[in-house]
Amino acid sequence: MKRLLGSRLVWPSAVLVLLVLTNLWFSHGFLSIEIRDGHLYGSLIDILRDATPLTLVALGMTVVIATAGIDLSVGSVMAISAAVACLWISKQDHQDTLAAVAVGVLLALVVSLMAGLWNGLLVSVLGIQPIIATLILMVAGRGVAQLITGGQIITLTSNTYNSIGTGYVLTLPICVLLTAVVVAAGAVLTRRTALGLLLESVGGNPKASRLAGIQSRRLIWGAYVFAGLVAGIAGLIDSSNVSSADGNNLGLLIELDAILAVVIGGTSLDGGRFSIAGTVLGSVIITTLDITIVTIGVPTDATQLFKAIVVLILCLVQSPAFRARIAPRRRRRNPPAATPDALPPVTGDVVEVSA
């Protein structure tokens, strides 16, 4: 129990529960899930489905942030990926064939991968600060997407493509399953191998990591490639939902929500320690918040402000400084055990602690 309370996922989880309860108050059927036509239906399923693009983008963002970097270009990469896939499929005579869609998707993923390679090249080889390096593609990427779509919104009639975002397999939405698989793959890749440790090491102290023999250049490069790839998948889901590619608006400002999801999940922007579970939780919270705004009927003019206030509260309850302030006086006098001066319990006659 103590361990559970000490986990950094406690506060985000509490916020999520609170959001769900709020929804339940305003809409009594919020928690109900039923089976219609062999598919699961319900608000909770909607939340999961709506959260998929953000979850994927935030997953890539987590890995990049762990290396003490940031990727602002993910929204533009989504747009490029959608544009490539839609352009290819729209040129086919039979848009519904699996081959047409598969090739389109594959092309889109290759282009996303290249976008990640570009970002990684700028950051890890050429040493440009991540925020600037990825800002380049954030701005230029929109232009690239526009060029691909010829400045128009490409609309498809492909049911096969459309099913990526709206179809079902085994009663569950395909996009949810797809996202779950990608997230699981990301978790296995980082935690079942030493990749996670090495990434955290590079993000925590690049100089010391080099002297410990870690090839930080490759690792950082890899993180950006991964972020590009998953952003590409997110772009496919987003565009298949509406069967079109809008180079201007697809994935617009999603990088901000993604960064927010990562931070809510307990990963520090300073790099180092990261939590994929936390990020998934963060994405679901943000999506639930968007839905809550609709459920409780916040006027359209006020939605942005409302969201900002909830996010502010969320950040406050996670801030150690704020919690120390509102905590009772008795506890405030004892700094948390994590300070450099904290004294570990020792045995024997010699007490040795940091000076």
Add this chain to the structure above:
Amino acid sequence: MSRHEPVLTMSGIRKAFPGVVALDGVDFRLLPGEVHALMGENGAGKSTLIKVLTGVYDVDDGRIELEGRPVRFSGPGQAQQCGISTVYQEVNLCPNLSIAENIFIGRQPGTRPLVRWSAMRRRATELLERLHLGDLDVNAALGSCSIAIQQMVAIARALDVDARVLILDEPTSSLDAAEVAELFRVIRQLKTDGVAVLFVSHFLDQVYEIADRMTVLRNGKLIGEYPVAELPPVALVGKMLGREREALEELQELSVRPDGADGENREAVLAAEGLGRTGAIEPFDLTVHSGEVVGLAGLLGSGRTEIARLFFGADRPDRGRLRMDDQAVTLHGPRDAMARRIAFCPEDRRNDGLIEDLTVRENIILALQAARGWARPLPRRRQDELVQEYVDLLGIRLADPERPVRELSGGNQQKVLLARWLITRPRLLIVDEPTRGIDVGAKAEIQRLLTRLALEGMAVLFISAELEEVLRLSHRIAVLRDHRVVRQLENQEGLTVDSLTQVIADGGAA
């Protein structure tokens, strides 16, 4: 105020952290115009006492009186306004700002929000002249200055507020002998001005040189307050450790000099032939044999670390070559060196060594894991075994290997760094200042460990600013001065700290 009226009195100070009482009823007083040394092992409570005094921590119990009035500071800023200034072990200034800005940051001259830059520069120059550093360019970025100068700037900053109490926490740990002398001159000047100086240092000889009185703490308790003249070093160490006999025997046992004669018939592990790097180290020859400790002696900045970095592939040489097992090798980076089983514990533990956010376990296995590559993770059971083995072997005192390494003391952090490299089973271990800033007990343990590793056949390149330590451990000593290897000496009878100092001073000409 009378000279014998304490400027500062602390009585019955108690401060507890979860799980440990850091200060238990400690009394402490400071007279004007004295240098008072606060002595104790790491964890004795020195840092906590300083932090209580400067308002970083609130006390649980006890009184603090400044010139007879009870005070309670809510933070270092308030303590400073009342005339208590602190210069910390790690320079807490901004390297990207200029010297003048660093001195006056937070109390810039001029009407807020405006700054009178000319006044700031003038006053900065005046302050530095008081420290005989008038020829420094106050517009230069602090980061471009040596650590010693940065330390002086920190002191200048502390002096600007008309400090009546100046706390110096390990001020000399990054300074070489000449710089220490310079610092002591400044401290003596402050003494005659009536400033009370609280001095914390691990260097006993420095304490005996500069301090008038000392207060000894052990395990958070006050052991006593003594005039320096009445407490000889042996008795002091005994009081600090609280286990007089064993500790002293331990140190004596170590001072048995390693046998330097049989160095010849051992196999050469790594040899430098005319190796050099422009601006870092002039071309030099140096061979390290298996089972041998080679000490690098020289002042700070004389090129000791530069040699270590060339041997580890951290920097590329632009002249000469390295030979390993009679083959010329080029090290393209630390990984190359690691593949040839060379290990390097850098001087700056916090910035170049440990990953502070990671756990003790993760820090220990890091180099081994990096060598294996990300796709071949060390099984968790094997990790735990290795960590346990080396925690026991090196006597690392910790609560839990799953806690962040930054919670450990300096000595234990150093051992974690050594453990990281020892589990890679190196043939050549390069250690740069492994005993700096750690307490007597841990220091003796690390010295003993290095001696034993050499006995077991490892080649060790040992770098330390403490000549006594270099003499105690090394079979051979390479003397450096001004980025040149000036002499290589067999460590035989007759070689003393004094004669070694002489070699350094003469630049090997004698």
